[in-house]
Amino acid sequence: MADHTVRWDDWDAVLFDLDGVVTPTAEVHMHAWAAMFSAFLVEQSATDGIAYPPYTEQDYFDHVDGKPRYDGVRAFLASRGITLPEGSPKDPPSAHTVCGLGNRKNDVFSEVLATDGVVAYPGSVALVEDLHRRGKPMAIVSSSRNAPAVLAAAGLTDYFGIIVHGGLAAELGLPGKPAPDTFSYAAAHFGATDARSVVLEDATSGVAAGRAGAFGLVIGVDRGAGPDALVEAGADLVVTDLDQLLEES
Template sequence: MDWDLYDAVLFDLDGVVTPTADVHKHAWEAMFTAFLTARSAADGVAYAPYTEQDYFDFVDGKPRYDGVRDFLASRGITLPEGEPDDPPTAQTVCGLGNRKNDAFNQILASEGVTAYPGSVALIQQLHERGKPMAVVSSSRNAPAVLAAAGLTDYFGLIMHGGLAEELGLPGKPAPDTFTHAAEQLGATNARSVVLEDAINGVAAGHAGAFGLVIGVDRGAGVEALTAAGADVVVQDLDELVADEPATDEGAGA
C-alpha cells in the first residue's frame, strides 16, 4: 500500500474504526422487532421478522431516518415522516429513528467503546506521516463515539449525519459527504482513499470516483463489497499498516 499516491484518507466510523456497528445492529434489531410485533398485532398481519440481513440490505451505512423508511417499505408499511424532535414513542419515521438512537446511546453509555487495534495502528501511522484524515459517517453519534474512543484529535474533520443535514448533503450511497470531506482536507476525489465496511458506503466511494475504495469485511461479505465497487477488500485495517524499515542495529542483531 503506497499512501504517497494519495492526499487524504476518509474513514467510515462504525465497523471501520470502532466496533460500534455491532451496537447499531443490536439497537436496530431491538427497535424493529418490538415495532413489528406490535404492528402485527394491531394490523392482524404476520409481518416477516427483522433479521440481520435486513440490517445490511436496508439500514447499514445510511442516515438513520432513511434506514427506517427503507426497512418499513420492505414490509409494505408506511408511516408519517414526523419531525426530528419527535419523541421515541411517536409512530413516525423520525420517532422510530429516535427510539433506535436512544437504545444505541444506552448501550454506548453502559459498555463504552474501544477502537479496533488494527485501525488505531493505521490511524497513528498515517498521522505520523502527516496524512490528512477525516471521518465520514452517516451517524449523528460519530463525534461522541470518537471522543469515547479517544481518537478525535487525529481527524481534521468529522462529517456526521447532523452536519450533512445542515449542509444539505445527501447521505450515502450518494458520494457527497465523502467529496465534501476531501475538499475540506484540500484533496480531490481522485487523490483520496475511502475506507468502508457498508455496501452503501462502498457504493458512495465508487460513485464519487475516488482514487481507491477499500472495503472492510465485517460481515457484509467480500463478494458484496466488491460488487458495490470496492477496489480491494481487507478483513482488518492492520493489513494496511506499512512495515517500518529495520534499524541498522536490528538488521545486524
Template sequence: MTATGVPDWTTYKAVLFDLDGVVTPTALVHMRAWAEMFDAYLATRPAEEAQAPFTDADYHTWVDGKPRYDGVRDFLASRGIHLDESEVIRLGDEKNRRVNEVLERDGVEAYPGSVRLIDHLGGLGIKQAVVSSSANAPTVLRAAGLLDRFETIVDGNVARELGLPGKPNPDTFLYAAQVLGADAASSVVLEDAVSGVAAGRAGHFGLTIGVDRGAGDALLAAGADVLVQDLAQLIPADAPGATEARR
C-alpha cells in the same frame, strides 16, 4: 497499490474513514439497537401481516451506513409498510436513544488494527477524516480516545445542516475531501457498509477499500477495489510496528 497489495499511501492526500465497523466495533451496537427497535415495532402490526423479525441481512441490505431516517423508511418499505414522517422520526430517534444508552453504559474501544493504521497515516502526514451517517460520531470518537486524530468529522448532523444527501450518495465523502484540501482522485475511502462502498464508487475516489465485518463479497459487488478483514493489513510490512499489527 504496491506489489504486496498494500496501498502506496504517499500517492494520496486524504483518507476518509467510516466510523462504525471501520474504526470502532459500534456497528454491532447499532445492529442490536435497530433489531430491538424494529422488532418492538413489528410486534405492534396487525396479526394478519405475519411480520418476521428484523435480521442481520435486513441490517446490511436496508439500514447499514445510511442516514438514520432513510434506514427506517427503506427497511419498512421492504416489508410493505409506509408511515407518516412523524412516525419515521419517532422510530429513528428511539433507535438512537438505545445506542446512546449502550455507549454510556459500556463505552467503546477502537479496533487495534484501525488505530495502528491511523497512527501510520498520521506519521506520513496524510490528512484524515471520519465520514459517518451517525449523529453520534463525535461522542463515539471521544469515548474511544480518538477525537483529536482527525482533521474533520462529517457526521449526520453536518450532513443535515449542509443539506448533503447521505450514503450511497458520495456527497459527504466529497465534502470531507474538500475540507482536507483534496479531491476525490487523491482520496481513499474506507467502508464496511455496502451503501458506503457504493458512495465511494459513485464519487470516483482514487481507492475504495471494503472492510469485511460481515458484508463480505457484497462490498466487492458494490464497487470496492480492495477487501480486507483488518486495517492492519494496509500497513506496509517494513513500517514500524507492522509485524505486531499483523499478528
C-alpha cells in the same frame, strides 16, 4: 510489499467511515436496530392484523447499514410494505412515525454507549497512528449523528481534521450515502480532490458512495457484509482488518 499494502504517500487524504471501520460500534447499532424493529413489528402486526416477517440480521445489511438513520427506517419499512407518516426529527421516541422510530433506535444506542463505552479496533488504531506520523490528512465520514461522541469515547478525536457526521450533513443539505457528497465534502476540506483521496468503508452503501464519487481508491473492510458484496458495490480491494493496509518497513 504485501498484496493489501497501500502506498499511502501517493494519496492526499484518507476518509474513514467510523462504525465497523475504526470502532466496533456497528455491533451496537445492529443490536439497537434489532431491538427497536423487533418490538415495532410485534406492535404493527397486532395493529394491522398481519403477521409481518420478523426482523433478521440480514435486514441490517440489506436496508440499514451505512445509511442515515431515517433512510434506514424508510428502507426497512418499505421491505415489509409498511407506510408510516414521516414526522419530524423532533418527534419523541414514542411517536408512530419514521422519525419517531429512528429516535427510538438512537435512544437504545446512546444507552449502550454510555454504559459500555467503546474500544477501537487495534488494527485500525495502528493504521491511524501510522498515517498520523506521515502527516496524512484524515477524516471521519459517518452517517451517524453519534459519530463525535463515539470517536471521543474511543479517544481518537484528535487524529481527524474533520468529522462529517449525519447531523452536519443535514445542516449542509448533503445527501447521505450511497451518494458521494459527504466524502467529497471531507476531501475538499483538506483541499484534496476525490481522485486523490482514499475511502475506507465496511457497508455496501458506503462503498457505493466511494465508487459513485470516483474516488481514487475505495477499500472495503469486511466486518460481515461479505467480500463479494463489497466488490460488487465498487471496492477496489477488501481487507478484514486495517492492519493489513500497513506498509511493510
